[in-house]
Amino acid sequence: MLQTLFYIPQEIAGVAVFGFGLLLAAWALGSVLLLAWLGWRQGFNADTWSYVPLLALIGAAVCWLLPALCENGGLPIRGYGVMLLAAVATATALLVWRAVRVGLNGEMMFSLVFWGFVPGIIGARLFYVIEYWPSFQRPTFGATLAAAVNIAQGGLVVYGSLIGGTIGLVAFMLKHKLPVLATLDLLTPSLVLGLAIGRIGCFLNGCCFGGPCDLPWAVTFPAGSPAHVQQVQRGQAFVGGLKLAGGPGDLPVIGEVEPGSGAEKADLAPKQQIVSINGQSVRTVEEARRFLMYLDEPGTRISIVTGGSATPRDWTVSEPSRSLPVHPTQIYSMINALLLCLLFLTYDRFRRRDGELFALLLTIYPVTRFVLEIIRTDERPVFGTGLTISQNVSLLMLLGAAGFWFYILGRPPGTAFLAQNGKNL
Numbered sequence: 001m002l003q004t005l006f007y008i009p010q011e012i013a014g015v016a017v018f019g020f021g022l023l024l025a026a027w028a029l030g031s032v033l034l035l036a037w038l039g040w041r042q043g044f045n046a047d048t049w050s051y052v053p054l055l056a057l058i059g060a061a062v063c064w065l066l067p068a069l070c071e072n073g074g075l076p077i078r079g080y081g082v083m084l085l086a087a088v089a090t091a092t093a094l095l096v097w098r099a100v101r102v103g104l105n106g107e108m109m110f111s112l113v114f115w116g117f118v119p120g121i122i123g124a125r126l127f128y129v130i131e132y133w134p135s136f137q138r139p140t141f142g143a144t145l146a147a148a149v150n151i152a153q154g155g156l157v158v159y160g161s162l163i164g165g166t167i168g169l170v171a172f173m174l175k176h177k178l179p180v181l182a183t184l185d186l187l188t189p190s191l192v193l194g195l196a197i198g199r200i201g202c203f204l205n206g207c208c209f210g211g212p213c214d215l216p217w218a219v220t221f222p223a224g225s226p227a228h229v230q231q232v233q234r235g236q237a238f239v240g241g242l243k244l245a246g247g248p249g250d251l252p253v254i255g256e257v258e259p260g261s262g263a264e265k266a267d268l269a270p271k272q273q274i275v276s277i278n279g280q281s282v283r284t285v286e287e288a289r290r291f292l293m294y295l296d297e298p299g300t301r302i303s304i305v306t307g308g309s310a311t312p313r314d315w316t317v318s319e320p321s322r323s324l325p326v327h328p329t330q331i332y333s334m335i336n337a338l339l340l341c342l343l344f345l346t347y348d349r350f351r352r353r354d355g356e357l358f359a360l361l362l363t364i365y366p367v368t369r370f371v372l373e374i375i376r377t378d379e380r381p382v383f384g385t386g387l388t389i390s391q392n393v394s395l396l397m398l399l400g401a402a403g404f405w406f407y408i409l410g411r412p413p414g415t416a417f418l419a420q421n422g423k424n425l
Helices: 022-042 051-069 079-101 106-131 141-149 158-175 180-205 226-233 285-295 329-347 356-375 389-409
Strands: 004-008 075-078 242-245 253-257 274-277 301-306 313-316
Touching: 004 079, 022 051, 051 075, 051 106, 051 141, 075 079, 079 106, 079 180, 106 141, 106 158, 106 180, 158 180, 158 389, 180 329, 180 356, 226 285, 242 285, 274 285, 329 356, 356 389
Parallel strands: none
Antiparallel strands: 004 075, 242 253, 274 301, 301 313
């Protein structure tokens, strides 16, 4: 897990980088050069001007969004965001390579990616925010909005991306009169390749984690990671050397003391009720867990008073807690997506009708995602089904895939795009 790779300073030689600073000047120059180049290549037509809204959106982000995301060290460059960009770049390269082989304009493919990327990100983030809305609520509207749009810290759902991205892509295809089914087939291997690389970002971020296991390749995540926080809330993992028993609203009672920890050396024991932590009274198990997670840092002094004793038990945290070993479901998902990419690239040479690759995606991915959700523990069952929201969407997608196959197989054989050797890509 490596959530933050490095920081970009807010100032260079006393000049602001974000807001109305150096980055905005670079954006303005780059925008002018891009529009001038497009105008020189194809004229100032509708396609050229279609870049203006996207450029304006980027400029608005530089002016107002990036300054809000800065921390004391500057703008954090997250591992998740870097891998997301790497995923887009790699998927785009594969798409352009395959498109050029069938005689399509590579520049048009870059435009196609823009039309799919922005709606895809919006859909993926919107899906995630709706699913976890309580965790995004802040005291002010501005703070809530900033938390909702901060995708660099993780929080994208593949199904939301697929829905939003497909809408944008189909709109582009209709606008430019591209054959929709053939173009979707062209895109399909790139979609899963981008997903594979994006899952590395999930691993760096610590999200999309699996349940506890004792397999040789199980991984642990540090204190404060999503996996560790969830396990602490469920009383599964130690925090501050303690596991607290009970559920929401229960009294803060010690369930287990970590062997060799400072808590054990301070003579804390199971079944003792915690009265206060560092002089702050705690009344419920949730309050005690929040305090301990905040204090679980090396060198932090912890002082706990238990019921029946006014004498505090003191110790200094020497080593922060970690999560229990869990399934690296992010890596499973990455391997799954890479195998799907290879399958689609291989099958493409044998398909007889346009749309078959996309239909395979709609058929196979929901099945593999449904299975992976069984060992993932980051999502809760919804709608009283006992299934996660992704599993529910998987079932709906399978129904849609059945109808899609019925439509495709009812069409006469033939493909719109042929490679230079006369075969499908």
